[in-house]
Amino acid sequence: MKIKCIAVDDEPLALELVSKFIRQTSFLELSATFDNGIEALGYLNQNEIQLIFLDIQMPDLSGMELARILDGKQGDNKPKIIFTTAYNQFAIEGYKVDALDYLLKPFSYEEFLKSATKAYQFYEAKSKETSNNQGQQFSEYIFLKVEYQLVKIMLKDIKFVEAYKDYIKVHLVDRTSPLLSLTSLKNMEEMLPSDRFMRVHRSFIIGLDHIDSVVRNTVHIGNTVITVSENYKDGFLDFLNKWIA
Incomplete structure (x- = not known):
């Protein structure tokens, strides 16, 4: 190569x-x-x-x-x-x-x-x-820069991603503390498949498979409550209607 x-x-x-x-x-x-x-x-x-x-x-x-x-x-x-x-x-x-x-x-x-x-x-x-x-747009994992190394992260383990100053926090299943990476939420959004992840707030991307409940304009993932902001409400409602159906 x-x-x-x-x-x-x-x-x-x-x-x-x-x-x-x-x-x-x-x-x-x-x-x-x-x-x-x-x-x-x-x-x-x-x-x-x-x-x-x-x-x-x-x-x-x-x-x-x-x-x-x-x-x-x-x-x-x-x-x-x-x-x-x-x-x-x-x-x-x-x-x-x-x-x-x-x-x-x-x-x-x-x-x-x-x-x-x-x-x-x-x-x-x-x-x-x-x-x-073989033609699929996304793999089952991504590589994310954490400190000075590339870390392999399985998509199924990503509960949600949170913007944190100049970093992002990637919250994972079976991990008490999030991975911290010096990149933008926009870059992370581009790396994740849109049929499994959704931006619901300027500071949050959620893993759709990890939603436990939806209450009005909030998403509950475990003990975390994430607000769906006005700018992302229409897209989330479209997903919700299909989910309910």
Whole structure:
């Protein structure tokens, strides 16, 4: 499996080094290089790329701004991002846009390969899901970034997902404390099949199989009571009518 990638950095030497590292990594395929974010964005709008090695501090359009633009796009074909920067204060911001990893300059090929391997493992798992399901849109599990590792979570075990500041809390069956992941509820919603999970509030996604009861505009899952907000009421009522039928 080859991962199609691009490198973006306004420093010529840094761009040359990343390009060299990509070329000597057997499972990476360098499609293009760019010294600014604007040209990279134009290329990404016209070409399907799986991985971006992206500098943060760039004029006109910074790497973080480019990442936010890409993070706002819908669908499963958004490229993953590995940030390359000399400034460690951007680490938290990197995880907010669901970056796969963060390389602090100057970095060695060993460090580069470790990050690239994360991308390979991600796409390998995604490829296996596709082949195993043979046309089904979703697998029976997802991988979620928890601290610095990817954790496999079975869909049937997810009771509900809760927004918590810059994180999400994933509440699971047979687990007293939720898993905490630095991602958005929007990203989580895109990962979950809509026939089994539903957004009922700006801060909550519920597992439909785990609903114990519905009282007026509230959903009861175990000891947790979740309010169905006005913006999501119509969709929930449609589901409820089918459920009752």
